[in-house]
Each structure stands twice: as structure tokens, then as C-alpha cells.
Amino acid sequence: MDELIEILQEIHPDVDYETATDLVDGKILDSFDIISLVSEIADRFDVVISAEHMIPENFNSAKALWDLIQKLEDDE
Amino acid sequence: MLFTSYAFIGFVILLVALYYVLPKKAKWPLLLLGSYVYYYFAGWKFLFFILAVTVITYVAGILISRNKARADARFAEMKRLEKSGEGDPEKVGKEARKLYKESQKKTRRRIMAIGITLALLILAVVKYTNFTIHNINGLLSAFHVSKRIGFLTILKVTGISFYTFQSVGYVIDVYRDRHEAQKNFFKYALFVSFFPQLVQGPISRYGDLSKELYTPHAFSGRVVGRGLERVIWGYFKKLVIADRILPAVNTMIEAPESYKGVFVFCVMMFYALELYADFTGGIDITIGIAEMLGIPVKENFERPFFSKNIAEYWRRWHITMGTWFTDYIFYPISVSGPMLKLSKWSRKHLPERMGKRVPVYLASFVVWFTTGIWHGASWNFIVWGLGNFVVIMISQELEPLYAKFHKKVNTDGSTVYKSFQVGRTILLMSALRLFDCYRDVPLTFKMFGTMFTTWNWKAVGNGTLLQLGIGRADYVILILGTILLFAVSMAGRSGSVRDKLEKKLPMPARWGLFTVLFLVVVVFGAYGLGYDASQFIYNQF
Numbered sequence: 001m002d003e004l005i006e007i008l009q010e011i012h013p014d015v016d017y018e019t020a021t022d023l024v025d026g027k028i029l030d031s032f033d034i035i036s037l038v039s040e041i042a043d044r045f046d047v048v049i050s051a052e053h054m055i056p057e058n059f060n061s062a063k064a065l066w067d068l069i070q071k072l073e074d075d076e
Numbered sequence: 077m078l079f080t081s082y083a084f085i086g087f088v089i090l091l092v093a094l095y096y097v098l099p100k101k102a103k104w105p106l107l108l109l110g111s112y113v114y115y116y117f118a119g120w121k122f123l124f125f126i127l128a129v130t131v132i133t134y135v136a137g138i139l140i141s142r143n144k145a146r147a148d149a150r151f152a153e154m155k156r157l158e159k160s161g162e163g164d165p166e167k168v169g170k171e172a173r174k175l176y177k178e179s180q181k182k183t184r185r186r187i188m189a190i191g192i193t194l195a196l197l198i199l200a201v202v203k204y205t206n207f208t209i210h211n212i213n214g215l216l217s218a219f220h221v222s223k224r225i226g227f228l229t230i231l232k233v234t235g236i237s238f239y240t241f242q243s244v245g246y247v248i249d250v251y252r253d254r255h256e257a258q259k260n261f262f263k264y265a266l267f268v269s270f271f272p273q274l275v276q277g278p279i280s281r282y283g284d285l286s287k288e289l290y291t292p293h294a295f296s297g298r299v300v301g302r303g304l305e306r307v308i309w310g311y312f313k314k315l316v317i318a319d320r321i322l323p324a325v326n327t328m329i330e331a332p333e334s335y336k337g338v339f340v341f342c343v344m345m346f347y348a349l350e351l352y353a354d355f356t357g358g359i360d361i362t363i364g365i366a367e368m369l370g371i372p373v374k375e376n377f378e379r380p381f382f383s384k385n386i387a388e389y390w391r392r393w394h395i396t397m398g399t400w401f402t403d404y405i406f407y408p409i410s411v412s413g414p415m416l417k418l419s420k421w422s423r424k425h426l427p428e429r430m431g432k433r434v435p436v437y438l439a440s441f442v443v444w445f446t447t448g449i450w451h452g453a454s455w456n457f458i459v460w461g462l463g464n465f466v467v468i469m470i471s472q473e474l475e476p477l478y479a480k481f482h483k484k485v486n487t488d489g490s491t492v493y494k495s496f497q498v499g500r501t502i503l504l505m506s507a508l509r510l511f512d513c514y515r516d517v518p519l520t521f522k523m524f525g526t527m528f529t530t531w532n533w534k535a536v537g538n539g540t541l542l543q544l545g546i547g548r549a550d551y552v553i554l555i556l557g558t559i560l561l562f563a564v565s566m567a568g569r570s571g572s573v574r575d576k577l578e579k580k581l582p583m584p585a586r587w588g589l590f591t592v593l594f595l596v597v598v599v600f601g602a603y604g605l606g607y608d609a610s611q612f613i614y615n616q617f
Contacts, residue, residue, distance in 0.1 A: 030387070031402050032472065035410040035436045039419040048416065051408040052252035 001066050007040045008062055017062040024056040034059060047072045077117040079361050080315060087114065092300065092368050100292035107289070107369070108262055111271035118234050118275065125202065125233045129195050130261075130268045133243035136191025137250045137257035137264070140184045144253065147180035188251040192244045199240045202233050207453035235275035237450055239268050241400055246282045248404055255283045263290055270371075272362040276355070278376040278396035285373065293370030301587075303368030305574055308594050309564075310360030315601030317557045318354035321346050322602070323545030329513045332523055337530030340523045342541070344506040347513055349558060352381065354613045355394070379565050384497040386467050386504055397450075401443050410439040433472070441465055451512075456520065460511035467504055553600050 008017045011033050015023070023029045029037070037059075038049045047069050049058075058068045077084045091110045098106055115122055154173050157163030166172060209225045216223060246267070250257045258264040267286055293299075328335040328343045335343070359376045366373040380393035390398050409415060415435045423431035441462075448461020487493040507524065514520040542548060567573050577586055 027391075030391075031406060032433075032436050035407075035439070036432055038411050039416055039423075039432075039435065042411075042416050043420065043423075048413075049411060051403075051411055054403070054407045054411070055254075 001062070003044060004041075004066050004069065005062055007037065007044065010040075011036060021061045023061060024059045029059060037065075041069060045069055045073070077114060079358060080311070080319075083117070088365055088368075092365075095293075095369055096295040103292040104263065104266060104290045107270065108266040111266065111269040111274065114271040115235075115269060115274060119231070121231055122233050122235075125198060125236055126239060126269055127265075128198055129236075129240055129243050130265050132191055132194045132198075133247050133268070134258070134261055134264045136187055136247045138259065139187045140247070140250045141257035143180060143184050143187070147177065151177060184251055188247055191247045195240055195244055195247075199236055202230060202236055204449070204453045205230055238277045238279055239274060241279050241397075241450075242281075243268050245279065245400055245404060249282060255286075258282070258286065266290075270366075272365040273373060276358050276362070277394070278359065278362070278374050279400050280374055280396065285371070288371045291370075296370070299370055300368045302574055302578075303364045303366070305586075305590050306360050306364030306367060308364075308590055308597065310357045310362075310364055311597045311601070312557070312593055313353040313357030313360065313561065315357075315597055317554065317561065318350050318357060319602035320546065320550055320554055320557075320600075321350045321353075324541075325350055325513070327544040332514060332519060336523065336526035337532040338527070338536055339532075339540075340510070340527050342536075343513055343523075344503075344510060347509055348502065348506040349554075351509065351512075351613055353561070379568060381502055382498055382565070382569075383501045384494070385471055385501060386464065387471065389501050389505060390464070390468075397447075401447055405446060406439050406443045409442055410435055415439065429476075437469055440468065444468075455517050456511045456514070459517050459520075460508055463508045463511065467508070557600075 005017050008015070012028060015028055017023075020026075020028065024034075034054065038054075042048055049068065049072065053068060053072075058064055077087065087110075091106070094106055095103055112123065115126060151173055154163065154168040154176065157168045158165065158170075158173075206227050209227055213224050216225075249255060258267065263286075266289060267280075267282055270280075270285070270289060273280060325343060325346045328339050328346075356377050363373045363375070374396055376395050376397075378392040378395065380389050383389035383392055415438070418438070419432075419435040422434040425431070426434065444461040444465035445458060446461075447464070448458040451457040451460070510524055511517065511520050514523055541551075546554075564573055567576065577589070581589065
């Protein structure tokens with residue numbers, strides 16, 4: 001989780017990712033940020049987030065994203 | 077049957093009345109029948125096209141859904157067999173299950189690909205055949221080949237871009253397991269053809285629209301009244317503003333040699349107003365009619381001209397199209413295997429910032445090219461789309477510079493700076509839209525250039541503006557109409573204007589207000605309500 005927060009902070013350093021729950025709905029992360037995030041995650045966690053998982057609910061909070069990464073790791 | 081015709085207004089009144097009179101079971105079939113009657117009047121031959129797209133995407137959805145259900149059942153059975161020890165671990169074990177799951181997914185992906193390819197093929201043939209022939213002829217001429225391919229007579233099918241995209245989105249969403257496929261063919265046909273949004277969107281998602289579309293709504297005076305309020309507001313935008321300024325725009329773009337310099341700037345501004353009033357007015361009518369039937373349709377605009385930059389503008393203008401492109405083109409391309417490989421490579425070999433952005437820019441390029449060509453089969457629209465791409469990329473690249481500037485100059489909460497940003501967005505967007513106005517790309521560049529080379533700014537005051545097909549009275553109506561438009565937009569920043577009116581004004585006063593607005597439309601509408609003044613601009617896309 002810490003590594004994920006680190007990646008998120010590289011994109012927007014000024015956001016408190018421990019508490020934020022509306023990263024997409026609150027327009028903090030845009031589609032460009034999401035793509036950067038997905039390729040960083042692919043790189044560091046070796047997990048591919050495909051287009052079908054790219055819905056706001058999966059990116060609205062660091063926790064939701066972390067859960068998704070873990071789910072995808074389990075699937076693999 | 078244009079939205080602005082008496083026939084359409086009569087049709088809507090009859091349909092809404094019947095909807096609330098008929099028994100529950102007959103409500104959605106009535107909407108389907110109404111939608112097909114509406115489309116029949118747009119052109120009876122169009123029915124073949126919508127039926128073809130509906131059948132193709134319906135079958136694809138059903139096949140994907142059936143495969144998923146079968147695969148899930150088999151997967152669960154394999155798991156059970158492994159647990160109980162009844163099955164051969166090689167055939168039902170984790171690895172076997174994974175392989176089975178992947179193979180079934182591949183099958184579904186194939187069905188999806190065939191379905192959307194067929195649907196898009198119809199769109200491509202209808203929309204792009206002659207454009208392709210035109211370009212091939214251009215190439216033949218460039219290589220001094222005397223042979224030419226003759227153009228084909230192809231029907232211009234109203235609304236096909238909208239319902240094809242909506243149907244393709246449906247198939248992809250079924251594949252992505254966002255919702256199940258609709259088993260009832262006629263219910264699905266209603267989703268594709270729902271008449272208020274058939275010819276100019278919004279491009280709805282099945283998950284958003286379907287439930288309320290099939291729910292039988294009981295009559296509510298409040299709901300019908302609110303829908304009607306929005307419809308009247310839409311007609312105000314279309315007939316009082318868009319259609320009134322239209323002759324001036326047409327006069328200037330049809331005789332570019334006579335209207336250079338400052339008049340190009342006028343085209344920019346006038347056309348921005350015309351398109352905004354035309355498109356948002358049409359969508360207000362669409363959403364208002366759906367609301368009268370108790371069916372909420374997704375908003376397509378969020379005061380786009382108040383955006384700080386073009387990227388934000390595109391999140392607030394034609395929203396359903398933007399999210400369609402993001403979800404079904406931008407994301408799949410950006411996270412595809414080759415793109416992720418490219419991303420890895422570019423981050424290793426290029427400067428950090430650029431390396432990270434290469435895949436995003438490539439995917440954006442495809443999106444903007446497609447957005448351009450979706451709007452029309454011409455180089456004008458392609459260059460317009462790519463123009464948007466270039467501006468957005470430049471502003472992305474300039475971000476570190478902006479950050480430096482904002483560190484030095486505090487602009488937080490500054491109205492002047494916000495106004496500058498809004499003004500910049502309006503100017504940039506309006507300049508790009510010149511491609512929508514002039515006959516071809518070189519002429520558009522040439523006319524844009526005349527703003528800086530032909531210094532005829534004094535012409536604004538010498539009465540030429542009164543010879544553009546609209547007179548003094550038209551300008552007065554346009555100015556007052558635009559002020560009202562602006563005021564309503566400003567009031568809408570903190571929530572729905574109709575909600576506010578409902579809270580502040582008693583019902584008779586509210587009705588009085590909308591009756592006045594209705595009369596304004598009747599009296600000051602460019603050609604009077606009911607006259608088939610002009611097609612909505614987005615009908616042609």
C-alpha cells in the first residue's frame with residue numbers, strides 16, 4: 001500500500017491519499033493521470049489493469065485501487 | 077420531423093398523453109413504436125439501418141452473455157469437482173480453471189469484435205465511402221494517373237453515428253460484465269432507438285438509461301411540468317438565439333473573399349454562440365421530453381465555456397461523447413499490451429517526463445483523430461480534431477512552466493485570472509471551430525490568417541454588420557438573449573436553476589414565467605415556432 005501511495009504522490013503530491021475517497025469523482029485524477037498510474041502499477045507490481053477495470057469506483061481511493069491490485073494478483 | 081416542426085410538437089404531445097393513459101404493460105412498447113414512427117418520418121429507408129445495427133449488437137450481446145453464464149457455471153463445477161476429489165486435478169485444478177477461463181474470455185472477445193466491427197462497418201460505408209473515394213482520387217491525381225473512381229449515391233442516414241456508438245458501447249459493456257445483455261429484443265430496440273436522443277444524442281449507456289426506460293411511470297404533474305420547462309428553454313436557445321444568428325454566419329462563410337479580417341473574428345464568435353445555443357438547446361429539448369416521460373437522461377453539458385482550459389472544456393462539452401471515447405478508445409489503447417511495452421521502453425530511453433507521456437499522447441492522437449472523423453467525413457473535421465489534440469498536448473507540456481508561474485504569482489481566487497482563463501478557452505475553441513465553417517482546410521487557415529493581416533476593424537462600426545442578413549432588431553434580441561443565457565449559466569453554477577425557481581417561486585408565478593418564455597419563443601423565435609427553420613447542427617454528425 002505504501003508503494004502505491006508513493007506512486008500516487010508522484011502524480012499529485014498535494015493530495016492526502018489516506019483519506020481521499022473521490023479521486024475520480026472529485027476530478028483530482030484525470031484520464032492522463034490514470035494511464036500514468038496504470039503503467040506505473042504494471043511496472044512496479046507486475047499487474048495489468050485492463051480497460052474493463054477502469055471505472056471510477058476502482059480509482060476513487062488509494063484503498064480501492066489497492067484492493068483491485070490485490071484482486072488481480074490473486075487472479076494471476 | 078425536426079424538433080422545431082409543428083408535426084414534432086404534436087407528436088410529442090400525443091405520445092406523452094398516450095404514455096400516461098395506457099396501462100403499465102403498454103408504456104415501453106408505446107415508446108418503441110413512437111421511436112420507430114419518429115424515425116420513419118425522418119426517412120423510411122433509415123429503418124433498415126437502425127434495424128441492422130440493433131440486430132447485430134443484440135445478437136452479440138446475447139451470445140456474450142450466454143457464454144459468460146455457461147463459463148461461470150462450468151468454472152464453479154470444476155471448482156466443486158476439485159474440492160470433492162471427484163475430478164482429475166489436471167482437468168479441474170487451478171491451472172486448468174485458469175486456462176478455461178481465459179479461453180472463454182477469448183471467445184467472448186471474438187464475439188464482441190465481430191459485433192462491433194459489423195456495426196461500425198455499416199457506419200463506415202454510409203459515412204465514409206465517398207470521402208475515401210475522394211482521397212483515392214486525390215492520390216491518383218498526385219501520381220498523374222488519369223483514372224478516377226466515380227462517387228456513389230449513398231443515403232445520408234440521420235443519427236447513425238449516435239445510435240451506432242450507443243450500441244457498440246452496449247456490447248463492450250456486456251463483454252466487460254458491467255451489466256447483463258437485454259434478452260427481450262424489443263426492449264433492446266427501444267434502448268437503441270429512444271426517439272428524443274436518436275438524432276443528436278446524448279450517447280447513453282445501457283446501465284444508466286435502461287431501468288427507467290422500461291419502468292412504467294405514473295403521471296406526475298410536477299415531473300411533466302419540469303420537463304416542459306426545460307423543453308421551452310431549449311426552444312428559446314434554438315429558435316431565439318441559434319437560428320437568429322445563423323444567417324449572419326452563413327453570409328460571412330459563404331463569401332469568404334468579402335469577409336476577411338475582423339469578420340473572421342465575428343464568424344468565430346457568432347458561430348460559437350450559434351453552435352452552443354443550437355446543440356445545448358437541442359439537448360435541453362431531448363432531456364426535457366424524456367423528463368416529461370419520467371425518464372432521466374444523462375446531462376451532456378456542464379457550462380463548458382466557463383472552463384479553465386481545453387482539456388476541462390472537453391470534460392464539460394458533449395460529455396457523453398467524451399466519456400465514450402475515453403472508456404472505449406482511450407483506455408483500451410493506453411493499457412493495451414503493446415502500449416504498456418512502449419511505455420516501459422520510453423520511460424527507460426527518453427527523458428522522464430516525456431517518456432511517461434508517450435503512450436498517453438499516442439492514445440490521445442487516435443482519440444482526437446477519431447473524434448474529428450466522427451463529426452464528419454472531411455479533412456476539416458480531422459484537422460479540427462487534431463487541432464484540439466495539439467492544443468491539449470501543448471498545455472500538458474507547459475504544465476511545469478505554469479507551476480513555476482503560479483509559485484511566483486499567486487492567482488488563487490483571482491477573478492481577473494479566472495476570466496483570462498475562460499476568455500482564452502473561448503477564443504481557442506472558437507478559433508478551432510473555424511474548420512467547421514469554411515469549405516476546406518487551406519481556406520480555413522487563410523481566413524484565420526487574415527485576422528492578423530487584414531486590418532479592417534473599423535468595418536465593425538460602419539454598418540456592414542447590419543448587412544449580413546440580420547438587422548438591428550435581430551442584434552438587440554441576440555444581445556438580450558445572450559445576456560439571459562449567460563445569467564442562467566451563472567445561476568446554474570450552484571445547482572439546477574429549475575430547482576431554485578421551484579423553491580423560490582410559487583407554482584403560478586413559475587408557470588407565469590415559463591409562459592412568458594414560451595411567448596418570447598413564439599414572438600422572437602427566428603422564423604416563428606413550427607417553421608422548419610434549420611436542421612440542428614449535430615443532426616448531420
